[in-house]
Amino acid sequence: MSATGIGAPVRRKEDFRFITGQGQYTDDVTRPGETRAVFVRSPHAHANIKSIDVSAAKTMPGVIDVLTGAQLASDKIGNLICGWMIHSKDGSPMKMSAHPALAATKVNCVGDAVAVVIAVTIAQGKDAAEKVKVDYEVLPAVVDPAKAQAAGAPQIHPDIANNTIYQWHLGEKKDVDVAFAAAKHVTKLDIINNRLVPNAMEPRAALADYDAGTDNLTLWNTSQNPHVARLVISAFIGMAPEHKLRVIAPDVGGGFGSKIFIYPEEVVCLWASRKVKRPVKWTSDRSEAFLTDAHGRDHVTHAELALDANGKILALRAKTIANLGAYMSTFSSSVPTYLYATLLSGQYNIPSIYCEVDAVYTNTAPVDAYRGAGRPEATFVVERLVEVAARQMGIDPADLRRRNFITAFPHQTPVIMAYDAGDYNASLKKAMEIADVKGFAKRKRDAARNGKLRGLGYSTYIEACGIAPSQAVGSLGAGVGLWESAEVRVNPTGSVEVLTGSHAHGQGHETTFAQLVSERLGIPFENVSIVHGDTDKVQFGMGTYGSRSGAVGMSAIVKALDKIEIKAKKVAAFMLEAAEGDIEFKDGKFTVAGTDKSAAFGDVALNAYIAHKFTGAELEPGLKETSFYDPTNFTFPAGCHICELDVDIETGKVDIVNWTAVDDFGTIINPMIVEGQVHGGIAQGVGQALMEGAFYDANGQLVTGSMMDYTMPRAHDLPSFHVGLTETKSPSNPLGMKGCGEAGAIASPAAVINAITDAIGTENIAMPATASAVWTALQKLQAPKAA
């Protein structure tokens, strides 16, 4: 391993500009004549729009125009779409209702945009927005997914009966029913996977610039996948032909999934820029972000696990209602289906699994993929069931897990996924050692002396990452392929630019991708630049989500580098007057086998461009190669997290005292960055388990609409993590990588809740398990004693 190659904890190249305030985010980009968009948003969760009067607003100072949904419709701007088709169990396609970028006749959630003011300054725009008169006929709202399908529930979209988008299922119901009938023990749980607000540090933003001279549109936006945004805005929304639309996602400050999707605001900015013939910029404020960023999770589930007398799992079944909010966001349909039910086998050999999922509309913000996307929900179901079953059966929870671990690979689960590699015993064993599980009983006694109830909870999770083989996802309804692209451009001086379809918004690609190139070409790390996020510069790519940049994005770079080596060897053969087959490439040097004749990588690059040693008939000049890599399978990161915590008996407050994470991510490029990803993921998972929760009141008002009421995890809420690794390489990509971006968020909620329920001696507690909620649970447990 070199100091900057694969496996080296290289400091992040990008951090200098970020920590010195020199990052270039969308809001930092300014264009001459720029105007600001201010949206007029519905204060009601559900209402008919009787009329909109913009006349007073139009006369306000600094106002250039005020535009409404009626104009958007008459300009034939298409609706936003969900790009993943799900079929119900009766074979009917999912029912997607219209989602116009500006509501014209009806609003379906608080924050729904009904008009936009284009003004010279934000303050002028806000003043004018207050003068837009909207006459609403307020309708009753439904926010609870469990109530959305009930007879008499408010009907959100006139064309969608019972607010039901689809009734999907996976697995063999008959097999599962037979297994349950024969089971010695059945564990049942009702689970609510709480709704979360992503809260990326940089709020969403869009800057649209129409060039009347060329009829070209340029959009700077906060996107995790600019090419997909361009494709959807062009092909489905009809804003402009694809070649007349350039999308640039410059530095992006966090996404967690929420910036995958195509949102109304960027569509409106593009449309408005063409109408007013000036650049139009919108930057969300935090209040708008709470209301309009796609939220995460929000499942209501009943789950059951069937076991034999020895604690061997026979079958699992689950019925989930997934809240997709007021509109179907870009990939919302896939999250509670193919990203959820397909992971219900966990790390276990479960012969039969059956899962039903109803997706419903409610008068709430749209819900879509959020760090983990479906897999945290699946892990929570499986790991809670397993833990509770072990306690009910009097089996040690680690032992019950061991009895059911999959140990032979490849392993075909009953829910589509074929696990390719893993060693679940190894990660459990290592985690138990690091966490000193043996010493837990003593620590529990010590804690009790201080008025604390100590608990320990496991989560042996699995996820499917490296998303994903295009043919496979196509067969499941995806509207796109999920390969990735890379172009490696070697300059005449031997420095390298890598153009990648992956997108970095905190992951550190400029560092890790450069490490790969440095290692592979034997050139200094500093001589490699990574270019991403601009559809005019980079070939079509699919972007970053689903922990795919390493396993898929870097695999594309590997393939392009393979081609570079082949071509460079040809050049070197002419330079060294040797046969191509005799050229060897190692540590940045081309040598003729068995001789001391050699050429450095930089010299070969120069010769590729000056082309003095070969004719055009023999070899094309230049050194630049492109690859489109389509993975052969998902990857399956897995591991074991152990949470140890204290519950203050008097207040119910939970303090996490020890956290152990042992993950198997396959090959690791930069262990420091991987550790950071694990830390961040755990923080978000602990946030979900203990603090975060988006709550709407019965009228559809978001009660947790600011940082004053929505609890984000802070550094002081978390202990120092003990992070360890095991390694089985993924056989499904050339580097053996699995992906690490989501693991922490997937594993941790179940570990926390398993530990709390262990501490207080209850079966279940809802997330977020705030001090108030834990205290209330303790009172219920103590009630019989007091009575």
Place this chain on the structure above:
Amino acid sequence: MYNFTFHRPTTVRQAAGLLARNPDGKLLAGGHSLLPVMKQRLAQPSAIVDLSLVEGMSGVEVKGRSVVIGAMTRHADVANSQVLKDLMPGLASVPGSIGDPQVRNRGTIGGSIANNDPNADYPAACLGLGATIITNKRRIAADDFFTGMFSTALEEGEIIVKVSFPVAKKAAYEKFKHPASGFALVGVFVSKRGPDIRVAVTGAGSNGVFRVTSFEEALKKRFAAKSIEGMTIPASGMNADIHASPEYRAHLVAVLARRALAKANA
């Protein structure tokens, strides 16, 4: 934020005059409550009278048997005051628990008291020590000052100049932080100064800060946690929201009172 005129008087008299001339005006002390609501366009003051240039409004001083804190003294300066930490660490700990470093470096004691946020920390300290709020017009006992949620005895044009806290031999503050905002979900300040025993509670009551007379009575026998062991206060009148039920808040009042007493006696 809407437009407003911005004034920076250099004397309390000038500030009071500006307030009199601008009935919709607001004083800017630290601004950490006022500015966020202005940014959200929930408040539209016609004028802002910034007190930061008014001389003689900051500082922590010992005057006889009292500690006098200027109304514009920043939370961080009170928390870090060595004289206060030596004399009454229980009071010094109150501003140290407010918000985050940014808030503590801007927020002021006068602003906090005048705003009387039902979850703010200083009102508990004022009521829990029997402080006197000194304005440009008069002296107001803490018992008469806090009149309800976001409401005080302050009249039009009245400006808090300083707050005088009697030195108590035993005093301590225990706070259970609101998980999101860091304000007091419940905060309890206890003190003993001769026969005067006080237990003041912030965060819990739907009418703002209040004293727990039943605890105070019980503590007259002995100022110790044991004296109120098993005592509770009724849940009626407690705040209810997604973060805590009235029962939980009432329960926390008793828990935190016991912990504060233990701390005061430590």
